[in-house]
Amino acid sequence: MAGETLMHRWKLLMAILLSGAVVEAQSPAADGVVALARGDYQRAVEILKPLAEDWRTNDQTAQFFMAGLYDTGRGVPADATRACALYMRASNNQGTAVGREAFRLAAIAATSRGEEFNQECQVLVSIGFNNQFEPVTFDLGPGHFVVWTLAAATVTYEGRTNRVQTWSLTVPGSRFLPLRETDLATGRTRSETRHFVEMLMWQPAETSQQQWRLMWHLYEVVRDQIVGVDSLGPLVTSEGDAPPPRDAVNVRDYVELGVDAEGRAEWTALKPPFAKTQVIESDAERREIRDASLARERALKAVDWKKRLDVGRTPTLAYADAEGCGNLEMYGWSADQAEALLLRTSAIGSTPQPMAVDIARQSAGLSIDVYVYAAPQRFDFCSDARVGPDPNVPAPETWHAVAGVITIDVSPPGVRTRMPHLRRATVTLTNVVLRNPAGKTLNVAGPVRLSAFVGSVGR
Secondary structure, eight states: OHHHHHHHHHHHHHHHHTSHHHHHHSOTHHHHHHHHHTTOHHHHHHHHHHHHSOTTOOOHHHHHHHHHHHHHTSSSOOOHHHHHHHHHHHTTOTTSHHHHHHHHHHHHHHHHSOHHHHHHHHHHHHHOSOOOOOOEEEEEETTEEEEEOSSEEEEEETTEEEEEEOOTTOOTTOEEOOOEEEEEEESTTSOEEEEEEEEEEEEEOSSOTTEEEEEEEEEEEETTEEEEEEEEOOSOEEESSSOOOGGGOOGGGTEEEEEOTTSOEEEEEOSTTSOEEEEOOOHHHHHHHHHHHHHHHHHHHTSOTTOOOOTTSOOOOOOSEEEEETTTEEEEEOTTSSEEEEEEESSOOOOSSOEEEETTTOOTTEEEEEEEOSSOOOOOTTOSOOOOOOTTSOOOEEEEEEEEEEEEEEOOSOSSSSOTTOEEEEEEEEEEEEEOTTSOEEEEOOOEEEEEEESSSOO
């Protein structure tokens, strides 16, 4: 019945499109509509399909009638997703009878088949029809597998299922090579298996539809999650109406996956200008970074930003978190964001053993200051772009460390996989004497301890 109804509406639109002056104004799709009107579906497909599915053009008539052929399975295998996408493309101009009818049919498709179908339809509209993507299922172990489609990867792990959208890095006209899954035995005993999926695609250059760029994207499947690891490209470029045949490219000529001597997963780009090796951070490291970020977000939400305090109060030297940058610059802040300690030193770099320094004797290249504020602040001492002071809030009172012992323990570089230049610095202050501008002193037995990464700028 649905097919009969569609055919009836087709005939009405055909009558309009095939009427004298309209035919003359039509695109080459008119010949396809004529073939469709006489029931020659194969010929209609031959004419309409290349016009409707060319990502570089927008032939509304071809799109609409080709959508109907996919919708009814006439001349082509029935394909509801392609029908939906072509109806949506044809509905861009609703100033025509075809556009209005396409909009109606696209709305029916969108409301009748569910969210996952709609995502696949929308992605097909965005990327184009000749994308050459091949859906695939990767079996990663007992009860662990991934179904990868154009719009998303659906991971099943220990009875849990998670659908993750994976198409955001594509552009209109993208042509996919087959997805490639690689298992790596990692860890010092090589007992931990990690699962990686490589996605390669040719993308048309922004400045020319005759130039194609080969892009590489690496994902890791971690339990029921899809983690974006890295992207690289263009690995190579090609000229022409279409990119090279799929079998003309071997990804291993450009990028390799492997395990280093310490059992860490890594990828290696083999050719300039990208030639390098990059260690891939572990799941534990990712979770540590994520948990730290979430903890900071929660802490900031708990701050009473309207609170006002006395700048003349005694510093607490109790700090909830810390950050660092440069050779060795660290700052810690209180839970209420109204007190901060800032340490700067150029005299001490990375040392193999913790170094203890007498603050009173090490005056050159070392400063330790405590700032007491009248209102909560958002601290970023490492950034050059800082918000100016609020004229309605008193300036902070500054206490300078004049005595005590500071112990600095700086790790070797490499504690963060993606930023190998970073080092973990831990600073401990004991028996510190602070002095404010009025000459008042404060003795703090301590210990006061800050720990943060140094070696980069910004919080």
